[in-house]
Amino acid sequence: MTLSRLNRYIRHRLAGREHRPPAWAEHDQMFLKAISIVQFFYIYTSVQFYRQASIFSNLQANEADRFSFLWPLAWMDRMPLDLAGDILASLCVIVGLASIFLWRFFLVRLAVAALFLQIAAFSNSAGGINHGYHEWLWITFVFLLLPNASRLSVNLPRATKIRFLYAFGVAPTLILFFYTLSGIYKVLDATLMLIIGELGGFHPWAMAYTLAKRSLETGTDPLWAGLIIDIPILGWPLYLALYYIEFFSILVAFRPELVRVWGLLLIAFHFGTYAFLDITFPQHVLINGILFVMSPFAPSKFHWRRFVLALPIFGWLARSLQATVRLRKH
Known part of the structure; x- marks a missing residue:
């Protein structure tokens, strides 16, 4: 079997038996939708730069002891913190404005990715690990694959539009891969606990146990945690559904019929982490909305079958x- 045939075979199996043939006639619409999504992504990135600029500009030299800067920010240890903060704030203003109007150019997208790496590193340099920026950071690097163009319109050569769609498609595929990695970890751990006879993710009381443990550790009282703690069996189908959604997420990249609904399910999951755990990831909700619910690859009409x-x-x-x-x- 040749490599190309093997590739087609794997894609066919991942897509399932009900996969659709390539929608060549729909590429123009897909391309225009993808452009709108990427443009919105960079506009919202500029909003995040705008917010972060005020944080950087308000840093004081005597606050340096509060931080243990990660490697992307090693340069900040070599100058007064207030000066470093002003430099980053100025970059946020300049790159933020450029990202709105000039994101089509590689050097601007590279500047956005490099600056966002600084912001993500800063958010994790105060003694804790925050995951809120990780997905957004990865997408800024994925979008470096987008083709350069002084203009982007439906009149561009088909090869350019296809290249844009392929590069854009890497982003949702990567995000789905992250969810699958999380699902694999959860399923393997739950399976191990089941084998050794301990309370794990497959146990009917697993969610109640997790919520009670976190509430005690953090001293928080999440919105709906008490309901599951009082009636543990209610959490069982929610936990099993979460494992299913995360574990099989990567297949959604090859099954357009699932894309929009899966995006809604992933958004519901993050609403759930707030309601049950008091953990918020607003960027993840937005990413799932623009990459999946608004996906240019999803069918125009939803068919239950x-x-x-x-x-x-x-x-x-x-x-x-x-x-x-x-x-x-x-």
Whole structure:
């Protein structure tokens, strides 16, 4: 089997049996939607630079002991903190404005990625690890793959539009891969706990135990945690659903019928982390909204049958049931 045939075979299996053929006629619409999403991404990135500028400009020299700067910010240890803060604040203003109007150019996108790396490192230089900026940072680097263009319109050569779509498509695929990695870790840990007979993720009381433990450790009282703690069995289907959604997320990159619904499910998950754990990731909600709910790759019309047949495991069960029914009719 040649490498190209192997690649097609793997893509076919990942897409499931109900995959659609390439939608060549829809590429123009996909391209225009992708442009709008990327442009919004850089506009909102400029908003984050705008917010961060005031934080940097208010740093005082006597606050240096509060920070243990990570490697991207090692240069800040070699000058007064207030001067370093003013430099970063100035860069936020300059790069933020450039990102709105000139994001089509590689050097501007590179400046955005480099500056956002500074911001992400700063948010993790005060003694704790914050994950809020990680996905956004990765996307700024993924978008370096986008083709340069002084203008982006439907009149560009097809090759340029396809290249733009391929580069854009790396971003949602990478985010889905992150969720799958998280799901794999959770499933492996839960399986190990099940084997050794300890309370793990598959246990009916797992969610209640997790919520109670975190509330005690952090001294917080999340909005809906008490409901699950009082009635532990309510958390079981939620936990199992979360494992399913995260574990199989990567397949969504190859199954357009699932994209929008999966985006809503991932957004619901992050709303859940607030309601049950008092953990917020607003950037993740926005990313899932623009990359999945607004995805240019999702079908224009939603079909329940295609959606169900594209679902991992449940789609296979539905096809098996259909085959059984047809055999009995004959």
